[in-house]
Amino acid sequence: MKIDRRSFLGLGLGAAAGIALSPVGVKLTDDSSIWTQNWPWTPVPEDGEITYDRSVCSLCPGACGISVRKINGRPVKIEGLDDYPINNGGACLHGISGLQYLYDPARIKTPLKKTGNKFEKISWDEAIALVAQTLGKIRESGTPESLGLITGADSGSMAQLFARFMDAFGSPNTYTMPSLESNLALTAAALHGADRRLGFDLDHSDFILSFGAALIEGWGAPVACIQANASRCERKAKLVQVDYRLSNTANTADKIIAVKPGTEADLALGLCAVLLTKAQISTGRLFGDVNKFAFATMVVKEYTPAKVEAITGVKAADIEALAMEFIKAKAPVAVPGKGRGDVGQSLREFAAVQTLNALAGRLNKEGGVFVMGPADYLNFPENVMDEVAEKGAGKDQLAGSVNELVDTLEKNGGLSALFIYNANPCYVLSNPEKVKAAMDKVGFKVSFSSFMDETALRSDVILPASIFLERLEDVVSGAGLAKTVVGLCRPMVKPVFDTKHPGDALILLAQAMGHSIAQSFAWESYDSCLGEVAEKIWENLSGDGYVVIDDRPPAGTPATDFSFLASGPKAAEVMGEGDYTLVPVDKMRLAGGSMASSPFAVKTVSDKVISGKYSVVEINPATAGALKDGDVAVLKTAMGTAKVKIGFNEGIMPGVIGMPRGLGHAFNNPYVAGKGVNVNDLIGPVIEPGSGLDAAFGVKATLSKA
Amino acid sequence: MFPFCFEWAWDIGHAIFFGGFWYAISILGAGMTYCVLKAAYDTVNDKGGSHH
Amino acid sequence: MIENKKAHKFGMVIDLDKCTGCGACMVSCMAENNVPFKEDESNKKDSITWMRVYRLTNGKSFPETQIAYIPRPCQHCGGIGDHGHSPCVSVCPATATDYGYDTGIVSQIYTRCFGCRYCMGACPYHARYFNWWDPKWPEGMENYLSPNVSPRMRGVVEKCSFCYHRYQLAREQAIVEDREIEEMEYQTACTTACPAGAIVFGDLNNPAHKVHQIVKPDPHPDPLNHKVVGKSRNPKVFRLLERLGTNTKVYYMSDREWVRKAGDNYLKGEWENVKTHHGASSSHG
């Protein structure tokens, strides 16, 4: 071989040297670095003209004004709308992340029909026809009252449209999910008469006595409350927080009154008793009020400071001092509704707190509580009701509340069809397994959900709703706000998927059902319906984007009916056994209700709340026994068992376990669901007689190392 | 690294740093060039033969 | 160092007594700056949060416990003596992070960064984040990304820029109209989002700006520690790790002594001596 190793070697080395010296290497190096700066899988957002558009956020009852920044019409950022009468430029993290909901992995993209255990895509025409046909049969069978509706809120045109449908169909079975708004309405109904709303004028109060209300963690209108708190700090107005853990609200408070969980009502009644005895608030001052003497006698006898100390753990002297401080303040107000004031509340507690306000003469006073009439701005035309409708609508409701409905359905059934709008009872209510079982007793469930949440998953037909960024709607403030503002939520973007405005879906459905129902819904679309029914304020509403209906204290002092409390209602029993009391904890960064959190919101959540797949529970190290911070432990209650992580927290009362609410979602969104445990799984409903509320503020629990 | 890169500045820091750098590079380059050329020359003249 | 009397020095002061820990600033920042998210963000040591809110407690037991939330954006350090040699800028080998002498803002050039992470080691505030993963958005969600901030690629460091793009937009407008930028024209996303109004942002060099009025920065070196410049003359205002001489532009404010004390490290007895020392005497003006 003459082409020997040597020449081969030489050739190789020569070639290598040649390539090394040529510009090829330099060029490739440069190209590759440029390539890393323009990876095709890294998105390049399209640039264009910046515009801003106004709307209203309806993710929560806060109803904040929002400003949507758009690039060539494409929404890129949501911010608080300056000078909006509720949030005045502020925004909360859920609202700011609103755009994530548009493209949420759990969004329902088309109408769906359940066949067997699977959902099947169908067209809107098919879906409407299917629902109309099924409902038609129910009507034909003469039992229109067996159609139920579970809805999230009962204000605004959408709520009225649904109510109208139920009426025209012939069913009284409408149920509202528990919310601060509904609890306050219930309280007002018990104390001051039907169709009233309560608003707390935090902005002008100089002494806020909060009974566990998480004022800066999502209670009421969250942004308005946070701003009220900030202004309170500047005004040096006092906040006293009655609580069993150092919530952020308690942290910002001037004083914390540590009470045993579930004894807030007793403390409130104890304060009432002190006012009646020590502060010389004569019952005469309560002139014209019903059962005032019976109440006064009862409360003075049963809720002496000593007795209340035994129940609540608050020293008798402190109770007396607090009552005196409260009554001596210029503009005190007592605020009910621990946490967000929605789930696990009792009328006894709400009524006791409101009674405190009444005794202190704080009704309809600046800085007090406003007992307001309904936000009366909608004028629907007379509903057309045929004979079937008249007959059905006149029947009794199946149950007194959504909690009782679950009970009834689970035991005896009773509904042949169910509409679910703006609600996720299979997640939000205590003991969701029971709710699911109750749902299974209903033959035909129609969901108007935008997201495939726990309840939508159990529906038979889904008529997917466009989300607030895709639709027009009037949004009324509420949730304890001391003013009434109607805002206009406007479509910021065309529906991203094949969804419809739930109002349009309902109108289509009504028209498909024909007859009197169709006549009741003789609108071309929801948009035209809204323009018509809100005609009174439409010009201002569509022009300014909002209308302030009222922001002053209502005139006069409303009468108070003390009958409910005078009857001496008992506190709800805590279910189960164990050394600990497990209580849900509302966190600002976690949505707890029917709206799940966004990926951004979940990302902000502390590792002391979510740790990998675990919920982290708060426990005072003093009562943690052998458990150490970060341990995985088994939490057991009468309702279930869950593996959780232990998070030491000096700021919680010994013996209490705080578990974050809003976790443990089970649907297809890996950024939000599959994290931690739904605290409601561990808590069983304890229904309060007289109100139908689920008064289970917590549950007894045991904790052991996993 | 080069005066045409925009980070370059004619200041003391760059003078010392890149002065040192280019100085070292030059020595290495010059040294290796010398060795290679000398080796080529020696090979052609076969100085010292193929034994050491 | 380029001395420029007209140079801005953007900074903020955060009222920790107003901060509710609600997280709006964090989300506003993420939405504004195209910050990605991943399925599990519970490991806070690899979770990109330009604005991170720390939670502190006074260590006492209920009901004496107190919490303070400390929102922590990039502190935009001026470095020892405030000469612009921030801990991170001075160490970046590829000039991928730079100190803007006209704004005081520490920038980050994502396409320049090659991911050595030296800057992260140098930053005691953990304000810098590395893209351990390729940023990925669920299908369709990239539709909300803003063109004003380019999405980053895997393998580079990112951090808060004081919403520099907002400054650029405001400056362009001001140049077109031949005037100075107004205080409210350039505000960071976290500032505008804060529902409690706890964040005040502006030009620390401009006595007309609220942030200057609250902070009252001392332009002279601290006589007790010459590394420190710009110490606040407001007794309630402090900076994080001020003693190190990082000379941050993010100031914090609290009425609570334990919170102010938590801002820095003190040897036994030191706090009692320094807590009343707030910048040089007013004779410096």
Next chain:
Amino acid sequence: MDDALIPEGAKRCGFPTFMIGIVIVGAVLLWGVYAMFLCWFKGLNQTNMNDYYGFALWIWADLAVIAVGGGAFFTGLLKYIFKVDELKNIINFAVIIGFICYSSALLILAIDIGQPLRGWFIFWHANVHSMLTEVAFCLSCYFAVLTIEFIPNILENRQANKVPFFHHLAHNMHGVMAVFAATGAFLSFFHQGSLGGVAGVMFGRPFAYREGLLIWPWTFFLFTWSAAAFGPCFTLLVTKITEIITGKKLVGDKTVHLLAKISGWMITTYIIAKIIDTIYWAWVTVPSMGFKLSHFYSNNGFYGYWILITEVILCGVVPGLLLINKSTRENPATRTIAIILGVIGVCLNRWVMVLQIMAVPVMSFDTWALYIPSWQEVATTILPVAYGIILIAVAYRYLPVFPQELELNKSADAAAQN
């Protein structure tokens, strides 16, 4: 079958035995290569590094191999500049070890950075104020020096040397080696130092920060010094291991004793400087930032005073004393203990100056951050070890690395032949 490549007169094991060894180590190497590609293609999420631990196992490995590779520059300096001729017997091996260490260091850096394809920005867009820039420049230049120093040895391979050009090239390179060695020493001084500077300049990290001279913190000088001091320990250690594996004496005692003595004095002087530095830091620098020394060594599950004591006393003072004392230096057992302790000491120092810095909380409300490397990190860190073993095996087999080998093993060979 590879007899033609083996140096003349040298005895080597059979080719199959050699290959078996190479295959075993090669498997480890491939494991490392696999991990390396995972890191390159999937990104650094393959590691357990995080935003607190931006610098972790790799950077420690990087600093450690550069420190122990310091034997090459220091031996070269002594041999070529200070004309310590005795060291000619170990200089080739020192260069090979240095070459392995530095090529490994560069490879680790290429894996460690988030954007390897942009790695050259450190040169192109250099920030001359960054210690890391100084490291990168000097490191790569010095690697070029090591390559230049290694080339003649390669060319001395029996077959390569037959090529007249290669023969002459090797000869001429030997001739000007002092120039290269001087440049190498200059470069080494700076990159070893600037590696120390990397930590020392971080004024936001009180555990790392040191005052210093002009722009150079004390760690700059300590790192250079420690590399010069402990590098020869590593050279001696690897020589010892090679001798054990080959079953041959490869370097004469005189050379070993000389290098050990030099190393001993370097270690002793270094450790005195280190102790002074530590005391000044602990009593002056750190308190001025509001920290007590105990802050860095308590309240966590790993870093205690033990690490300081181990580094400075057990692996610093002890090997230094053992090596400057003639009897312990010349006793193979105590000498070996000393060089092992020395190598551990310098590696521990680099560990502390990389990982403990990251672990220590600085803000009063921050927490200690401890981390455990992922298997990918471990594999890529072992990769250079496997690569080094293979390169040493190949070099030893085919190159005349040890000038004294034949002479030292004459009697043994003769005995074997009888």
